[in-house]
Amino acid sequence: MIVVSAASGALGRLVVDRLLERCSADQVAAAVRDATKVADLAVRGVAIRIGEYDVPTTLRTAFEGADRLLLISSPELDPVRRAAQHRAAIDAARDAGVGSIVYTSFLGAGTQAGGVTAAHHATERHLAASGLSHTVLRHPFYSEAFLNPGLRDAIASGELADGTGGHGINTALRRDLAEAAARVLTEDGHHGRAYDFTGGLWTYEELADSLSRLSGRPVVRRARTDRAPGAQGWLEEQIRSGALEQQTGDLPRVLGRPATPLDEAVAAVLTPHSQEPSGA
The missing domain is CATH 3.90.25.10 (UDP-galactose 4-epimerase, domain 1)
Incomplete structure (x- = not known):
């Protein structure tokens, strides 16, 4: 089972679309705050689960049974609150027995602890310390x-x-980044990698x-x-x-084009x- 968090957003929806081209709908679940916003995905056979970054107790249930979880970063602008939301999601994934996390980070977050990358840097460090298998997708x-x-x-x-x-x-x-995420979620050989996408x-x-x-x-x-x-x-x-x-070659390598x-x-x-x- 692949669970996509924040699946009602623009990137999340595109990832679900790409996943449905690569696997059956019964292997995909969408974790969202409001199920009414993804009623069309339910019609297509995608399991809809309530999972709110601000309500950590919902996340463990939303992530249960996930072999792989796409943790799409929160839209929260305050870096302290955003990092806390991400930590709660990672902890919930560990408690739920998630097999592997794919996290959408930002370019530079691997080394830059301040500024626009602050929350992503903190999240990457927490993910590394979690003991969970994971892959980091740093977006431009x-x-x-x-x-x-x-x-x-x-x-x-x-x-x-x-x-x-x-x-x-x-x-x-977004559509290129969504396709790359879907490939990472459905292919082998990406665990433990951090990709700098440009x-x-x-x-x-x-x-x-x-x-x-x-x-x-x-x-x-x-x-x-x-x-x-x-x-x-x-x-x-x-x-x-x-x-x-x-510039890196990571995005075309993952896309195969x-x-x-x-x-x-x-x-x-x-x-x-x-x-x-x-x-x-």
Whole structure:
């Protein structure tokens, strides 16, 4: 039995879809806070279990009988609370006799104990100390944070503005990461591994070129010098520093193919009704 936690979110749903291509529905269970949000999965034969990160007593029951558990990281923003939720889930998995955990971490969490990776670093350490067989999938930022329907505005205006300083970005699509997770959950040879997943490196100059090719309308990149507000400004600072230019071969190795190229990802965004489900 494979149990997927946080299965009602965008990544969780995609993982369940990929698992159902690789094994029968009676071998898959979805652990969620609200069963009504995954009624469609129940119709497909997936077992639905209530498992809330904030209610640890529900997790042990949700994880019972799992040969493998996909522990999708909590969407909680406070790193202390998030790490506590993850510790509770790992402890519940150990108490439930789970055979192996696959955890969705973040790039850099293996060595960086502070900042955006703080909760993931703490979780990886707790997982290592748990005695459970496990695999760590360190994700980059999702491509969907950059490649989304808002790009249609750039096509309409003929201008794509950014403050990245021309540096590369190593994002990956949720659907690629979901397929990789499904492979790790259903294949042998991944136990004890920590994968640093990165998609193909791309720049805003290349994105503007892609928009031009796919739309048939000229789109030029305009380098912005002012600081964007909020999270966007912080993220652009990270990109300008080169922090998102790390590249590894882990994602294509696990997928058995290259990560989805930029043009294909952009084409999917620009095609009506192509968007993946929303959620964490």
